[in-house]
Amino acid sequence: MGLLDSLLGRNKPAKANLDSLFALPQAAVTLEAAAGFKPTGIGAVCYRANEGAAFASMQADIQELLDADGGPAVERVQDSYGFTWLECRQEPDALSELVTELHTVNTTLEAHGFGPSLLCSVVGFKGPEGQTLGLVYLYKRGTFYPFAPLGDQRRDNGLELQIRGAVADDVPIEKSLERWLALWGAPGLS
Protein backbone atom coordinates (compact mmCIF):
# COMPACT_ATOMS: atom_id res chain seq x y z
CA MET A 1 0.00 0.00 0.00
CA GLY A 2 1.43 3.34 -1.04
CA LEU A 3 1.92 6.32 1.21
CA LEU A 4 -0.80 8.27 -0.58
CA ASP A 5 -3.24 5.41 -0.05
CA SER A 6 -2.59 5.36 3.66
CA LEU A 7 -2.76 9.17 3.90
CA LEU A 8 -6.17 9.07 2.25
CA GLY A 9 -7.26 6.02 4.22
CA ARG A 10 -7.72 3.95 1.07
CA ASN A 11 -6.80 0.59 2.50
CA LYS A 12 -7.62 -1.91 -0.23
CA PRO A 13 -8.01 -5.64 0.47
CA ALA A 14 -4.91 -7.66 -0.45
CA LYS A 15 -5.27 -9.67 -3.65
CA ALA A 16 -4.70 -13.40 -3.76
CA ASN A 17 -1.84 -14.92 -5.75
CA LEU A 18 -2.84 -18.30 -7.15
CA ASP A 19 0.07 -19.06 -9.46
CA SER A 20 2.52 -20.91 -7.23
CA LEU A 21 0.04 -23.58 -6.17
CA PHE A 22 0.94 -25.75 -9.14
CA ALA A 23 4.49 -26.10 -7.84
CA LEU A 24 3.18 -28.46 -5.15
CA PRO A 25 3.43 -31.82 -7.01
CA GLN A 26 7.12 -31.22 -7.67
CA ALA A 27 7.68 -30.39 -3.99
CA ALA A 28 5.90 -33.61 -3.03
CA VAL A 29 8.34 -35.66 -5.11
CA THR A 30 11.29 -33.98 -3.40
CA LEU A 31 9.68 -34.38 0.00
CA GLU A 32 9.29 -38.12 -0.44
CA ALA A 33 12.85 -38.54 -1.69
CA ALA A 34 14.43 -36.34 0.96
CA ALA A 35 12.39 -37.08 4.09
CA GLY A 36 10.07 -39.98 3.30
CA PHE A 37 6.89 -37.92 3.58
CA LYS A 38 3.98 -39.12 1.42
CA PRO A 39 0.85 -37.19 0.46
CA THR A 40 -2.32 -38.29 2.25
CA GLY A 41 -4.56 -37.28 -0.62
CA ILE A 42 -6.35 -34.74 1.53
CA GLY A 43 -6.22 -31.06 0.81
CA ALA A 44 -8.29 -28.09 1.88
CA VAL A 45 -8.87 -24.46 1.04
CA CYS A 46 -9.47 -22.04 3.87
CA TYR A 47 -11.40 -18.86 3.23
CA ARG A 48 -13.55 -16.31 4.92
CA ALA A 49 -17.21 -16.78 4.02
CA ASN A 50 -18.77 -13.40 3.23
CA GLU A 51 -22.28 -12.60 4.23
CA GLY A 52 -25.00 -12.44 1.63
CA ALA A 53 -26.59 -14.52 -1.10
CA ALA A 54 -23.81 -14.07 -3.67
CA PHE A 55 -21.27 -15.94 -1.60
CA ALA A 56 -23.63 -18.69 -0.48
CA SER A 57 -24.75 -19.53 -4.00
CA MET A 58 -21.17 -19.45 -5.31
CA GLN A 59 -20.13 -21.81 -2.51
CA ALA A 60 -22.89 -24.26 -3.45
CA ASP A 61 -21.82 -24.06 -7.11
CA ILE A 62 -18.23 -24.93 -6.24
CA GLN A 63 -19.26 -28.00 -4.28
CA GLU A 64 -21.53 -29.15 -7.08
CA LEU A 65 -18.77 -28.65 -9.62
CA LEU A 66 -16.17 -30.57 -7.62
CA ASP A 67 -18.55 -33.41 -6.79
CA ALA A 68 -19.43 -33.89 -10.47
CA ASP A 69 -16.29 -36.02 -11.03
CA GLY A 70 -17.80 -38.89 -9.05
CA GLY A 71 -14.93 -39.04 -6.55
CA PRO A 72 -15.28 -38.62 -2.78
CA ALA A 73 -17.59 -35.75 -1.90
CA VAL A 74 -16.15 -32.37 -1.01
CA GLU A 75 -16.75 -31.53 2.63
CA ARG A 76 -17.37 -28.08 4.07
CA VAL A 77 -16.25 -27.43 7.65
CA GLN A 78 -16.61 -24.28 9.73
CA ASP A 79 -13.75 -23.73 12.20
CA SER A 80 -13.90 -21.99 15.54
CA TYR A 81 -12.43 -18.77 14.11
CA GLY A 82 -15.31 -18.31 11.68
CA PHE A 83 -13.31 -19.45 8.66
CA THR A 84 -14.57 -22.09 6.26
CA TRP A 85 -12.57 -25.09 5.05
CA LEU A 86 -13.45 -26.88 1.83
CA GLU A 87 -11.92 -30.32 2.14
CA CYS A 88 -11.07 -32.27 -1.01
CA ARG A 89 -10.03 -35.95 -1.16
CA GLN A 90 -8.24 -37.80 -3.92
CA GLU A 91 -6.10 -40.93 -4.13
CA PRO A 92 -2.77 -40.31 -2.37
CA ASP A 93 -0.81 -40.67 -5.61
CA ALA A 94 -3.11 -38.30 -7.53
CA LEU A 95 -1.65 -35.13 -6.12
CA SER A 96 -1.94 -33.10 -9.29
CA GLU A 97 -5.69 -33.84 -9.44
CA LEU A 98 -5.97 -32.65 -5.85
CA VAL A 99 -4.08 -29.47 -6.64
CA THR A 100 -6.32 -28.88 -9.64
CA GLU A 101 -9.37 -29.18 -7.39
CA LEU A 102 -7.91 -26.71 -4.92
CA HIS A 103 -7.10 -24.38 -7.77
CA THR A 104 -10.68 -24.57 -9.04
CA VAL A 105 -11.94 -23.38 -5.66
CA ASN A 106 -9.55 -20.45 -5.78
CA THR A 107 -10.30 -19.34 -9.30
CA THR A 108 -14.04 -19.54 -8.66
CA LEU A 109 -13.77 -17.35 -5.58
CA GLU A 110 -11.62 -14.92 -7.48
CA ALA A 111 -13.94 -14.84 -10.49
CA HIS A 112 -16.80 -13.82 -8.21
CA GLY A 113 -14.76 -11.04 -6.67
CA PHE A 114 -14.04 -12.83 -3.39
CA GLY A 115 -10.30 -13.37 -4.00
CA PRO A 116 -9.38 -11.19 -0.99
CA SER A 117 -11.26 -13.63 1.25
CA LEU A 118 -8.86 -16.53 0.54
CA LEU A 119 -6.63 -17.29 3.53
CA CYS A 120 -4.62 -20.41 2.69
CA SER A 121 -4.60 -23.89 1.19
CA VAL A 122 -3.23 -26.97 2.90
CA VAL A 123 -2.09 -30.29 1.49
CA GLY A 124 -1.54 -33.11 3.98
CA PHE A 125 1.48 -35.43 4.24
CA LYS A 126 2.36 -38.37 6.49
CA GLY A 127 5.91 -39.07 7.64
CA PRO A 128 7.68 -42.41 7.89
CA GLU A 129 6.99 -42.50 11.64
CA GLY A 130 3.43 -41.32 11.28
CA GLN A 131 4.19 -37.62 11.74
CA THR A 132 1.58 -35.20 10.45
CA LEU A 133 2.68 -32.46 8.11
CA GLY A 134 0.84 -29.86 6.10
CA LEU A 135 2.30 -27.75 3.35
CA VAL A 136 0.44 -24.48 3.60
CA TYR A 137 0.08 -21.99 0.76
CA LEU A 138 -0.50 -18.39 1.81
CA TYR A 139 -2.42 -16.62 -0.91
CA LYS A 140 -1.62 -13.08 0.09
CA ARG A 141 2.12 -13.79 0.10
CA GLY A 142 2.29 -16.34 -2.71
CA THR A 143 4.50 -18.48 -0.44
CA PHE A 144 4.51 -21.88 1.28
CA TYR A 145 5.43 -22.98 4.78
CA PRO A 146 5.38 -26.33 6.56
CA PHE A 147 3.09 -26.86 9.54
CA ALA A 148 3.64 -29.93 11.75
CA PRO A 149 1.10 -30.15 14.58
CA LEU A 150 1.88 -32.48 17.49
CA GLY A 151 -1.59 -32.33 19.00
CA ASP A 152 -2.53 -30.32 22.08
CA GLN A 153 -1.67 -27.04 20.30
CA ARG A 154 2.04 -27.76 20.00
CA ARG A 155 4.02 -27.88 16.79
CA ASP A 156 7.21 -29.67 15.84
CA ASN A 157 9.41 -26.71 14.90
CA GLY A 158 12.44 -28.92 14.26
CA LEU A 159 10.58 -30.92 11.64
CA GLU A 160 9.15 -27.76 10.10
CA LEU A 161 12.61 -26.27 9.65
CA GLN A 162 13.91 -29.55 8.20
CA ILE A 163 11.06 -29.61 5.66
CA ARG A 164 11.69 -25.99 4.81
CA GLY A 165 15.22 -26.90 3.81
CA ALA A 166 14.05 -29.91 1.79
CA VAL A 167 11.52 -28.13 -0.42
CA ALA A 168 13.13 -24.70 -0.62
CA ASP A 169 14.22 -25.27 -4.23
CA ASP A 170 10.80 -26.36 -5.44
CA VAL A 171 8.40 -23.84 -3.94
CA PRO A 172 8.76 -20.25 -2.73
CA ILE A 173 9.11 -20.47 1.07
CA GLU A 174 7.69 -17.82 3.40
CA LYS A 175 10.81 -16.11 4.75
CA SER A 176 9.35 -14.42 7.78
CA LEU A 177 8.76 -17.09 10.41
CA GLU A 178 6.17 -15.03 12.26
CA ARG A 179 3.82 -15.51 9.32
CA TRP A 180 3.89 -19.29 9.71
CA LEU A 181 0.32 -19.30 10.96
CA ALA A 182 -0.70 -22.18 13.24
CA LEU A 183 -3.70 -24.03 11.82
CA TRP A 184 -4.94 -26.20 14.66
CA GLY A 185 -7.56 -28.71 13.61
CA ALA A 186 -7.20 -28.08 9.89
CA PRO A 187 -8.78 -30.85 7.79
CA GLY A 188 -6.36 -33.68 7.02
CA LEU A 189 -3.92 -32.60 9.72
CA SER A 190 -4.88 -34.68 12.72
Add this chain to the structure above:
Amino acid sequence: MTEVKTRFRGDRGLTARMGLVGVLLVALWLLFGAVLIAYTNLFFGIIVVIALAGAQWYFSDRMALASMRARVVTPEQAPELHGMVDRLVALADMPKPRVAIADTDLPNAFATGRSPDHAVVCVTTGIMRRLNAEELEGVLSHELAHVANRDVAVMTVASVIGLCAGFIARWGLFFGGGDRGRDSGPPVWLIIWLVSLVVYAISFLLTRALSRYRELSADRSGAYLTGKPSALASALTKISGDMARIPTRDLRQAQSMNAFFFTPALKAEHISSLLSTHPHIQTRLDQLAKISADLGRQV
Protein backbone atom coordinates in the same frame (compact mmCIF):
# COMPACT_ATOMS: atom_id res chain seq x y z
CA MET B 1 -4.52 -13.27 -17.87
CA THR B 2 -7.95 -11.98 -17.19
CA GLU B 3 -8.57 -8.90 -15.19
CA VAL B 4 -8.96 -9.83 -11.54
CA LYS B 5 -12.31 -8.76 -10.26
CA THR B 6 -12.77 -7.34 -6.83
CA ARG B 7 -15.84 -6.52 -4.85
CA PHE B 8 -14.07 -3.80 -2.98
CA ARG B 9 -15.45 -0.40 -3.76
CA GLY B 10 -13.58 2.65 -2.65
CA ASP B 11 -15.55 5.65 -1.54
CA ARG B 12 -14.46 8.51 -3.78
CA GLY B 13 -16.48 11.06 -1.89
CA LEU B 14 -14.85 10.06 1.38
CA THR B 15 -11.36 10.18 -0.16
CA ALA B 16 -12.09 13.57 -1.68
CA ARG B 17 -13.35 15.00 1.61
CA MET B 18 -10.31 13.66 3.40
CA GLY B 19 -8.01 15.13 0.78
CA LEU B 20 -9.75 18.50 1.04
CA VAL B 21 -9.37 18.56 4.83
CA GLY B 22 -5.70 17.70 4.42
CA VAL B 23 -5.14 20.50 1.92
CA LEU B 24 -6.96 22.99 4.16
CA LEU B 25 -4.79 21.99 7.12
CA VAL B 26 -1.60 22.45 5.12
CA ALA B 27 -2.82 25.81 3.84
CA LEU B 28 -3.64 26.87 7.38
CA TRP B 29 -0.15 25.85 8.46
CA LEU B 30 1.49 27.87 5.71
CA LEU B 31 -0.51 30.97 6.50
CA PHE B 32 -0.01 30.67 10.22
CA GLY B 33 3.68 29.87 9.86
CA ALA B 34 4.20 32.88 7.61
CA VAL B 35 2.50 35.18 10.10
CA LEU B 36 4.54 33.78 12.97
CA ILE B 37 7.88 34.07 11.21
CA ALA B 38 7.14 37.56 9.95
CA TYR B 39 5.92 39.08 13.19
CA THR B 40 7.12 37.13 16.19
CA ASN B 41 10.09 35.60 17.94
CA LEU B 42 8.10 32.53 18.88
CA PHE B 43 9.98 30.28 16.50
CA PHE B 44 11.76 28.39 19.26
CA GLY B 45 8.54 27.78 21.16
CA ILE B 46 6.96 26.31 18.05
CA ILE B 47 9.92 23.93 17.57
CA VAL B 48 9.43 22.72 21.13
CA VAL B 49 5.72 22.11 20.53
CA ILE B 50 6.48 20.15 17.35
CA ALA B 51 9.11 18.10 19.18
CA LEU B 52 6.60 17.31 21.91
CA ALA B 53 4.06 16.16 19.35
CA GLY B 54 6.78 14.06 17.71
CA ALA B 55 7.57 12.42 21.02
CA GLN B 56 3.89 11.79 21.60
CA TRP B 57 3.69 10.06 18.24
CA TYR B 58 6.90 8.09 18.78
CA PHE B 59 5.87 6.81 22.20
CA SER B 60 2.17 6.58 21.41
CA ASP B 61 2.03 2.83 22.02
CA ARG B 62 3.66 2.97 25.45
CA MET B 63 1.70 6.03 26.55
CA ALA B 64 -1.63 4.62 25.46
CA LEU B 65 -0.98 1.27 27.11
CA ALA B 66 0.17 2.90 30.33
CA SER B 67 -2.76 5.30 30.54
CA MET B 68 -5.21 2.45 29.98
CA ARG B 69 -3.24 0.19 32.35
CA ALA B 70 -3.19 -2.38 29.56
CA ARG B 71 -0.72 -5.24 29.40
CA VAL B 72 0.66 -6.90 26.29
CA VAL B 73 -0.34 -10.56 26.24
CA THR B 74 1.47 -13.53 24.71
CA PRO B 75 -0.21 -16.19 22.53
CA GLU B 76 -0.09 -18.52 25.56
CA GLN B 77 -1.95 -16.04 27.76
CA ALA B 78 -4.68 -15.22 25.23
CA PRO B 79 -4.69 -17.95 22.59
CA GLU B 80 -8.08 -17.12 21.13
CA LEU B 81 -7.47 -13.41 20.75
CA HIS B 82 -4.07 -14.09 19.19
CA GLY B 83 -5.54 -16.71 16.88
CA MET B 84 -8.09 -14.18 15.67
CA VAL B 85 -5.48 -11.48 15.07
CA ASP B 86 -3.16 -14.02 13.37
CA ARG B 87 -5.78 -14.88 10.80
CA LEU B 88 -6.87 -11.33 10.18
CA VAL B 89 -3.32 -10.12 9.52
CA ALA B 90 -2.69 -13.12 7.24
CA LEU B 91 -5.85 -12.20 5.35
CA ALA B 92 -4.83 -8.56 5.12
CA ASP B 93 -1.14 -9.32 4.50
CA MET B 94 0.21 -6.98 7.14
CA PRO B 95 2.74 -7.44 9.96
CA LYS B 96 1.22 -8.69 13.19
CA PRO B 97 0.83 -6.00 15.84
CA ARG B 98 1.30 -6.70 19.53
CA VAL B 99 -1.90 -7.64 21.32
CA ALA B 100 -2.85 -6.09 24.64
CA ILE B 101 -5.70 -6.39 27.09
CA ALA B 102 -6.89 -3.60 29.39
CA ASP B 103 -8.59 -4.75 32.53
CA THR B 104 -11.60 -2.44 32.59
CA ASP B 105 -15.29 -2.91 32.15
CA LEU B 106 -15.46 0.00 29.71
CA PRO B 107 -16.29 -1.84 26.46
CA ASN B 108 -13.78 -0.53 23.97
CA ALA B 109 -10.77 -1.21 21.77
CA PHE B 110 -7.99 0.90 20.31
CA ALA B 111 -4.97 0.65 18.08
CA THR B 112 -1.88 2.77 18.44
CA GLY B 113 1.84 2.83 17.67
CA ARG B 114 4.07 4.93 15.47
CA SER B 115 4.04 2.59 12.44
CA PRO B 116 2.49 -0.72 11.36
CA ASP B 117 5.69 -2.43 12.57
CA HIS B 118 5.38 -0.94 16.05
CA ALA B 119 1.64 -1.16 16.48
CA VAL B 120 -0.42 -2.44 19.39
CA VAL B 121 -4.03 -3.49 19.25
CA CYS B 122 -5.75 -3.35 22.61
CA VAL B 123 -9.14 -4.60 23.71
CA THR B 124 -10.72 -4.22 27.12
CA THR B 125 -12.06 -7.11 29.15
CA GLY B 126 -15.41 -5.33 28.97
CA ILE B 127 -15.62 -5.58 25.20
CA MET B 128 -14.55 -9.24 25.24
CA ARG B 129 -17.29 -10.01 27.71
CA ARG B 130 -20.01 -8.28 25.72
CA LEU B 131 -19.26 -9.29 22.14
CA ASN B 132 -19.39 -12.69 20.51
CA ALA B 133 -16.42 -13.96 18.49
CA GLU B 134 -17.69 -12.64 15.18
CA GLU B 135 -18.36 -9.16 16.53
CA LEU B 136 -15.01 -9.00 18.30
CA GLU B 137 -13.37 -9.96 15.05
CA GLY B 138 -15.18 -7.08 13.35
CA VAL B 139 -13.83 -4.69 15.99
CA LEU B 140 -10.30 -6.08 15.59
CA SER B 141 -10.45 -5.66 11.83
CA HIS B 142 -11.51 -2.04 12.32
CA GLU B 143 -8.49 -1.47 14.58
CA LEU B 144 -6.15 -3.24 12.15
CA ALA B 145 -7.39 -0.89 9.44
CA HIS B 146 -6.36 2.06 11.65
CA VAL B 147 -2.90 0.49 11.84
CA ALA B 148 -2.68 -0.06 8.08
CA ASN B 149 -3.85 3.51 7.43
CA ARG B 150 -1.20 4.88 9.82
CA ASP B 151 -3.86 6.85 11.62
CA VAL B 152 -1.71 7.67 14.64
CA ALA B 153 0.85 9.40 12.43
CA VAL B 154 -1.76 11.17 10.33
CA MET B 155 -3.70 12.45 13.31
CA THR B 156 -0.52 13.55 15.10
CA VAL B 157 0.62 15.59 12.12
CA ALA B 158 -2.87 17.01 11.70
CA SER B 159 -3.13 18.01 15.33
CA VAL B 160 0.26 19.78 15.55
CA ILE B 161 -1.03 23.05 14.14
CA GLY B 162 -3.82 23.13 16.68
CA LEU B 163 -1.28 22.47 19.43
CA CYS B 164 0.92 25.34 18.23
CA ALA B 165 -1.98 27.75 17.93
CA GLY B 166 -3.25 26.71 21.32
CA PHE B 167 0.22 27.17 22.77
CA ILE B 168 0.40 30.73 21.48
CA ALA B 169 -3.14 31.54 22.50
CA ARG B 170 -2.26 30.50 26.01
CA TRP B 171 1.36 31.65 26.40
CA GLY B 172 1.93 34.05 23.50
CA LEU B 173 1.01 37.11 25.60
CA PHE B 174 3.80 36.10 27.93
CA PHE B 175 6.58 35.80 25.39
CA GLY B 176 5.53 38.10 22.60
CA GLY B 177 3.95 40.96 24.50
CA GLY B 178 5.50 44.28 25.39
CA ASP B 179 8.72 44.94 23.52
CA ARG B 180 7.33 44.76 20.01
CA GLY B 181 4.76 47.53 20.27
CA ARG B 182 4.44 49.83 17.26
CA ASP B 183 3.73 53.53 17.24
CA SER B 184 0.39 53.33 15.51
CA GLY B 185 -2.41 50.83 15.20
CA PRO B 186 -3.16 47.92 17.52
CA PRO B 187 -0.19 46.10 19.06
CA VAL B 188 1.23 43.17 17.08
CA TRP B 189 0.95 40.69 19.93
CA LEU B 190 -2.78 41.25 20.13
CA ILE B 191 -3.18 40.50 16.42
CA ILE B 192 -1.02 37.36 16.73
CA TRP B 193 -3.07 36.27 19.69
CA LEU B 194 -6.34 36.73 17.84
CA VAL B 195 -4.96 34.98 14.75
CA SER B 196 -3.88 32.07 16.94
CA LEU B 197 -7.33 31.79 18.43
CA VAL B 198 -8.93 31.71 14.98
CA VAL B 199 -6.36 29.20 13.69
CA TYR B 200 -6.95 27.06 16.75
CA ALA B 201 -10.70 27.02 16.18
CA ILE B 202 -10.42 26.20 12.48
CA SER B 203 -7.80 23.49 12.97
CA PHE B 204 -9.90 21.98 15.73
CA LEU B 205 -12.86 21.59 13.37
CA LEU B 206 -10.64 20.26 10.59
CA THR B 207 -8.91 17.60 12.72
CA ARG B 208 -12.23 16.47 14.11
CA ALA B 209 -13.58 16.14 10.56
CA LEU B 210 -10.47 14.20 9.55
CA SER B 211 -10.88 11.89 12.53
CA ARG B 212 -14.48 11.15 11.57
CA TYR B 213 -13.54 10.40 7.97
CA ARG B 214 -10.80 8.04 9.11
CA GLU B 215 -13.21 6.20 11.36
CA LEU B 216 -15.52 5.69 8.40
CA SER B 217 -12.70 4.42 6.25
CA ALA B 218 -11.51 2.04 8.99
CA ASP B 219 -15.08 0.68 9.24
CA ARG B 220 -15.04 0.20 5.51
CA SER B 221 -11.72 -1.66 5.31
CA GLY B 222 -12.61 -3.73 8.37
CA ALA B 223 -15.91 -4.79 6.84
CA TYR B 224 -14.27 -5.83 3.58
CA LEU B 225 -11.55 -7.72 5.45
CA THR B 226 -13.89 -9.99 7.40
CA GLY B 227 -16.59 -10.03 4.73
CA LYS B 228 -19.12 -9.50 7.51
CA PRO B 229 -20.14 -5.85 7.73
CA SER B 230 -23.20 -6.83 9.73
CA ALA B 231 -21.09 -8.32 12.54
CA LEU B 232 -19.28 -4.98 12.84
CA ALA B 233 -22.60 -3.15 12.77
CA SER B 234 -23.97 -5.33 15.52
CA ALA B 235 -20.83 -4.75 17.60
CA LEU B 236 -21.32 -1.01 17.11
CA THR B 237 -24.91 -1.03 18.27
CA LYS B 238 -24.10 -3.20 21.26
CA ILE B 239 -21.17 -1.06 22.34
CA SER B 240 -22.74 2.34 21.76
CA GLY B 241 -25.81 1.26 23.65
CA ASP B 242 -23.59 0.11 26.48
CA MET B 243 -21.40 3.19 26.40
CA ALA B 244 -24.33 5.47 27.10
CA ARG B 245 -25.22 3.52 30.22
CA ILE B 246 -21.76 3.58 31.80
CA PRO B 247 -21.34 6.04 34.69
CA THR B 248 -19.67 9.26 33.61
CA ARG B 249 -16.82 9.25 36.10
CA ASP B 250 -15.13 6.37 34.32
CA LEU B 251 -15.76 8.01 31.01
CA ARG B 252 -14.12 11.27 31.91
CA GLN B 253 -10.98 9.46 32.94
CA ALA B 254 -10.74 8.03 29.48
CA GLN B 255 -11.50 11.25 27.59
CA SER B 256 -8.02 12.03 26.32
CA MET B 257 -7.86 8.61 24.72
CA ASN B 258 -10.96 9.21 22.67
CA ALA B 259 -9.34 9.73 19.29
CA PHE B 260 -8.34 6.12 18.80
CA PHE B 261 -11.19 4.41 20.54
CA PHE B 262 -13.58 2.17 18.69
CA THR B 263 -16.55 4.18 19.90
CA PRO B 264 -16.20 7.47 21.72
CA ALA B 265 -16.53 7.28 25.47
CA LEU B 266 -18.65 10.40 25.68
CA LYS B 267 -22.35 10.75 25.45
CA ALA B 268 -23.12 11.52 21.84
CA GLU B 269 -25.98 13.88 22.47
CA HIS B 270 -23.71 16.20 24.44
CA ILE B 271 -21.44 17.01 21.54
CA SER B 272 -22.71 18.37 18.29
CA SER B 273 -21.76 16.25 15.31
CA LEU B 274 -19.31 18.89 14.07
CA LEU B 275 -17.14 18.62 17.17
CA SER B 276 -17.10 14.90 17.63
CA THR B 277 -14.16 12.57 16.90
CA HIS B 278 -16.38 9.77 15.67
CA PRO B 279 -19.13 9.87 13.06
CA HIS B 280 -22.68 9.47 14.23
CA ILE B 281 -23.54 5.83 14.77
CA GLN B 282 -26.29 5.99 12.15
CA THR B 283 -23.79 7.18 9.52
CA ARG B 284 -21.56 4.23 10.34
CA LEU B 285 -24.43 1.74 10.26
CA ASP B 286 -25.65 3.13 6.93
CA GLN B 287 -22.24 2.69 5.37
CA LEU B 288 -21.99 -0.89 6.64
CA ALA B 289 -25.46 -1.68 5.32
CA LYS B 290 -24.39 -0.42 1.90
CA ILE B 291 -21.28 -2.64 1.95
CA SER B 292 -23.40 -5.60 3.00
CA ALA B 293 -25.68 -5.02 0.01
CA ASP B 294 -22.66 -4.78 -2.29
CA LEU B 295 -21.27 -8.07 -1.04
CA GLY B 296 -24.60 -9.82 -1.56
CA ARG B 297 -24.97 -8.69 -5.18
CA GLN B 298 -24.36 -11.31 -7.89
CA VAL B 299 -21.64 -10.43 -10.37
